[in-house]
Amino acid sequence: MKETKNRCLGALIGLAIGNALGAPFEYIDMEKLPEINDFHSGGIYNLNAGEWTDDVSMALCLAESLIEDGFDFDSQMKKYLKWIDEGLYSCKKTAFGIDNQTMDALIQYEKDASLPKIIDKDSHKPLARLAPIPMYFKNSFNDAVFYSGQSAYTTHNNIYSIHSCKFIGGFIQQAINGATKRVLLEEVHRHMDLIYDVKLKIVDVTYKDINDLINDGKAINSLEIALWTIHNTNSFKDAVLTAVRFGGDTDTLGAIVGQMSGALYGLENIPKVWLLKLAKKDMILELAEKLCNK
Numbered sequence: 243m244k245e246t247k248n249r250c251l252g253a254l255i256g257l258a259i260g261n262a263l264g265a266p267f268e269y270i271d272m273e274k275l276p277e278i279n280d281f282h283s284g285g286i287y288n289l290n291a292g293e294w295t296d297d298v299s300m301a302l303c304l305a306e307s308l309i310e311d312g313f314d315f316d317s318q319m320k321k322y323l324k325w326i327d328e329g330l331y332s333c334k335k336t337a338f339g340i341d342n343q344t345m346d347a348l349i350q351y352e353k354d355a356s357l358p359k360i361i362d363k364d365s366h367k368p369l370a371r372l373a374p375i376p377m378y379f380k381n382s383f384n385d386a387v388f389y390s391g392q393s394a395y396t397t398h399n400n401i402y403s404i405h406s407c408k409f410i411g412g413f414i415q416q417a418i419n420g421a422t423k424r425v426l427l428e429e430v431h432r433h434m435d436l437i438y439d440v441k442l443k444i445v446d447v448t449y450k451d452i453n454d455l456i457n458d459g460k461a462i463n464s465l466e467i468a469l470w471t472i473h474n475t476n477s478f479k480d481a482v483l484t485a486v487r488f489g490g491d492t493d494t495l496g497a498i499v500g501q502m503s504g505a506l507y508g509l510e511n512i513p514k515v516w517l518l519k520l521a522k523k524d525m526i527l528e529l530a531e532k533l534c535n536k
């Protein structure tokens with residue numbers, strides 16, 4: 243397989259696998275987690291092993307929207323609404339796991355087609371679905387960065403969420419194009435116009451101890467956890483397992499780290515047993531193929 247294609251496919255498959263590894267342990271604190279080395283069943287949504295949650299559903303809606311319409315807010319909102327109303331790209335028959343902010347934004351859009359106003363709440367939710375953007379814009383760093391930031395506006399119009407999305411979009415685009423881990427962690431941010439608070443999290447991460455990290459679901463803190471995790475591991479497998487072992491919003495942390503490390507290490511370095519056991523893997527691979535062939 244061509245290396246660019248390998249890394250491109252790895253981004254979306256990595257997102258889904260990272261999410262599925264964390265899905266049964268959502269909202270369990272780090273100290274109370276069992277040992278996680280593989281897919282498990284259970285959790286608040288009573289999932290089978292290999293099944294995934296809302297972050298993946300939204301990523302797949304975003305992927306289909308990009309394939310059909312390019313980057314288009316209206317198209318994205320309609321796909322997300324179809325997920326909520328009809329279970330489009332849900333792992334089960336209906337949608338589940340929708341966060342309040344996303345629900346409010348979609349209800350509002352259905353009423354008057356307006357996107358959400360600026361909010362103070364900094365959330366990592368939009369970070370966990372964005373891999374399709376840099377996959378689609380894999381030939382343009384600037385477009386990948388810009389539209390990854392834009393993708394947050396549909397549900398989470400918050401400056402920290404937006405700038406964290408911009409960074410992750412640029413990271414994945416560069417990873418797809420073969421950037422090394424050192425370049426991704428130390429140099430990519432220099433070519434982006436990011437707010438100070440987000441830059442600081444990126445620049446400092448290599449000096450941080452695990453006890454310095456804050457696992458509270460905020461975009462800038464989850465971005466820091468993701469970068470720390472990638473810095474301190476050397477394979478896709480170790481990266482995603484380390485991410486979900488933080489506890490808390492485990493499926494979302496798994497998705498964020500899964501897409502970044504999936505692009506860095508490539509599909510061929512994602513354990514085959516996980517790909518085989520991933521729920522609806524053919525459907526996800528088909529969308530990934532379409533995005534990577536664009």
Ligand SMILES: [Mg+2]
Binds near residue numbers: 268491492
């Ligand atoms: Mg979650």
